[in-house]
Amino acid sequence: MNVTLRQLRVFRAVAAGRNFSRAGDQVGLTQPAVSRSISELEAQLGLKLLDRTTREVALTEAGQSLAARLDRVLDELEQALADTHDMASARRGKVRVASSPTLSANLMPGCIAECARRHPEIEFVLLDRIQKDVLDSVRAGEVDFGVVVEPPAADDLYGETILEDPFCLILHPSHRLATRSSVRWSALDGESLVLLDHASGSRRLIDDALAGHGAHCEVRQQVGHATTAFRMVEAGIGISVMPALAVPPAGLQALAVRPLVPRMQRAIMLVHRRNRAPSPLAQRVWRLVRETVALSPSSRSPPHPVRSTPRTK
Template sequence: MNVTLRQLRVFQAVAETRNFSRAGDQIGLTQPAVSRSIVELESQLGLKLLDRTTREVVLTDAGQSLAMRLDRVLDDLDQTLAEIHGMAGARRGKVRVASSPTLSANLIPACIAECARRDPDIDFLLLDRMQQTALDSVRAGEVDFGVLVEPPATDDLHGEAILDDPFCLVMPPDHRLAGRRTVAWSALDGEPLVLLDHASGSRRLIDEALAQHGAHGEVRQQVGHPATVFRMVEQGIGISVMPALAMPPAGLQALVVRPLLPKVQRTIMLVHRRNRAPSPLAQRVWNLIREVAAQRRER
């Protein structure tokens, strides 16, 4: 049945006033428009709802049954729509965001702090997970959106690039390359390496850059967290290629960091399911992260 909300509200007004003209005045329709809506509703239901004479409108048994239930149904609908409409202006609630470790450590804390300052009624909940697990959380709807490293382009995801993050070389201060202001990727050929493992969103990009520039080194260790990489480099196990955002804000006192040329960078993206637009609260957090990333880019 193709019964419309307008037809039901017209019937509700007629059942209440027992008069087509007064019903039209109540809901802002002409008497012919009211009559036409009732005829269309009766046609869709296959039942006569009203007996009309020149002097009065009388509800049939079917009309009485519908009228008795319709008030509650329309009241529930009005309340539901009002609650949903209120979400657009909601100022309080939880927003869940998944992020990969290097971003969780060095971009997201500033975003959480700014959110607490700007929107203290928003509870910004971070799920700190490896890239693929964070991506799975977005797809499963476990989080409102994710902050990820160049997720694969797929039909089920919508992404927005917010920041480019260049790769750099991390090494002990006595390494042969430490005295250079910049280091060519090709200079890494034959060097022992300590790299993030393949669960990281950066590893694929690092491997591609090393291969493209003919830097074939021995990967001695593959680990999941940047802090572990730095400790291994300090112990002389190997040197490392790391994204700039993985560097602690206070720097690496025991290590040397140099830009790698030609510049290769990863793209940081905000990602949500294509068929699930962020809620108004989540959109505010999305916009806030974009702003914080833009400020970092300018610095």
């Protein structure tokens, strides 16, 4: 049956007042429109609800049965619709966001601070997790959305790119490549590397870039955190390829940072379940993260070469 909410409201008004004109005034329709709406409802139900004469309107047995239940049903439906509508203007609540470690450390603090400044009534809860766990949290509905390095294509996720983050080379200032203002990927061929492990969303992209430029390298160590990789580079274990966001804004005190060319980058994305739109409150935080990142220094300029002097022992 294709019964509309308007048809039910019109019938309720007619049943209450037993008059088409007064019912029309109540629901904002002309008398012919009221009559047409009742006829359409009766046609959908396959029976008469009203007996109409020139002098009165009377409910049939079916009409009495429907009218007796309709007030409660419509009241509950209208309350449900009103509650849902109120969600669109909700301004207070908790929004849970999962983010991979490099992004948690270098992008999310500014977003959380901006949310506290602009929307103090929203509690921004950050879950700092490796990329796979972030994606699992999004898929399970544990969080409202995630902030990740571009994941492999997935039909169940919707993603929006908010930042392009280039890769750079981290090396000891005494290394032969440190004399260059930029380093070609192919120049890494034969070098020993210290890289993030495969739990990082960046590792897949780094491996692809190295292979694509013919750089066959020995991976000496695979670590979970950029800081660990930096200390290993300082110790002379190898050189490292890192996303620019992993480099502190002030640079690395004992290491050199060089852009890699041609420029290869990772996309930083916001993701949510494709068929489950975030709540209106979460959508406000989504927009805030996007806007805050767009205004951040990391979104406006690539990393510049940084020359450092080794610490004296």
